[in-house]
Amino acid sequence: TSSGSKTLSVLLFPHFATSHIEPFTELALRLAASRPDAAVEAIVAVTPANVPVVQSFLDRRWHGRSAATVRIVTYPFPTVEG
Secondary structure, three states: OOOOOOEEEEEEOOOOOHHHHHHHHHHHHHHHHOOOOOEEEEEEEEOHHHHHHHHHHHHHHHOOOOOOOEEEEEOOOOOOOO
C-alpha cells in the first residue's frame, strides 16, 4: 500500500463440528483485534452449511458492530455416493 502498511491474513480451518467452529471463530476475532496499529485479516473457512454457525457467532459476539476484519469463505463438501 502507499502508506507502507501490510495486512497479515490468517486462514483458519475448523473441524466440521460446531463445538470446534465457535472457538475458531473466537480465535479469528481475537486475532483481528490483536493489533489495532496493524491490519490483521482473519479468515474462517467452512462448508456452506456451517456459514450460519459462524455468522451467528459473529453477530452475537460483536453485537451489531462491524466485524469487517473477519471474513467467512466456503469450500464445497464433497459428495459421497452410497
